[in-house]
Amino acid sequence: MKCPICGFEDTKVVDSRPTGDDSIRRRRECLSCRFRFTTYEYIEAGPIxxxxxxxxxxxxxxxxxxxxxxxxxxxxxxxxxxxxxxxxxxxxxxxxxxxxxxxxxxxxxxxxxxxxxxxxxxxxxxxxxxxxxxxxxxxxxxxxxxxxxxxxxxxxxx
Ligand SMILES: [Zn+2]
Structure with a gap:
């Protein structure tokens, strides 16, 4: 996951929790500039x-x-x-x-x-x-x- 501020290629996950609607919220920190940001990961949809x-x-x-x-x-x-x-x-x-x-x-x-x-x-x-x-x-x-x-x-x- 690329840092949105400095573009550094590596981040660490500082917090990870399910949101209750099929997605996972992750708090990430850039290993270079230490900027923190949040990503949401969605499970790929299966059949309906x-x-x-x-x-x-x-x-x-x-x-x-x-x-x-x-x-x-x-x-x-x-x-x-x-x-x-x-x-x-x-x-x-x-x-x-x-x-x-x-x-x-x-x-x-x-x-x-x-x-x-x-x-x-x-x-x-x-x-x-x-x-x-x-x-x-x-x-x-x-x-x-x-x-x-x-x-x-x-x-x-x-
Ligand atoms: Zn950064």
Whole structure:
């Protein structure tokens, strides 16, 4: 580790402790000018796991989510790049929160949030598969909520 002040190549670690969020904080001292500084070391991220409704876990699979999205957006003006972005956003939000797991229902709602902004037909298609609408009433209720959120775009609809 190079000293940020004098550029000397060697430092000693004077203190080292975990921060509680997957990183280790190290206090270092330059062996030449004795300047002290702090570094954070992060453990390299492994795979993200998806916790399914039945409690089982599987590795986060972009292709699997993509398949669902492509079906929902069939013949709709939504590009593959846009769908790719949706999945990347989910991945980075998990990574940024320093978690290694996400539930399938969290993925579902994140996808729905993004699709709703892109294309309403794709959104309703995806939602109908994902939410497993039991009957026409639940489906109509969802449509109504969609309409309301479009009339009041400022109102957060969760
Ligand atoms: Zn130095």
């Amino acid at each position: 796991f998806v916790i399914k409704k039945d409690g089982s876990r599987e590795i986060f699979d972009r292709n699997k989510i993509m398949t669902g999205l492509v079906k929902a957006c069939y013949k709709r003006p939504v590009s593959n790049a846009q769908l790719d972005n949706i999945i990347s956003e989910i991945e980075s939000s998990v990574a940024n929160s320093m978690r290694r797991e996400i539930s399938s229902s969290e993925i579902g709602s994140m996808v729905m949030d993004s699709l709703r902004k892109l294309d309403e037909v794709s959104y309703v298609r995806f939602a109908s598969v994902y939410r497993e609408f039991k009957d026409v009433d639940t489906f109509m209720k969802e449509l109504k909520e969609l309409k309301n959120s479009q009339l009041n775009p400022e109102k957060k609809n969760t």
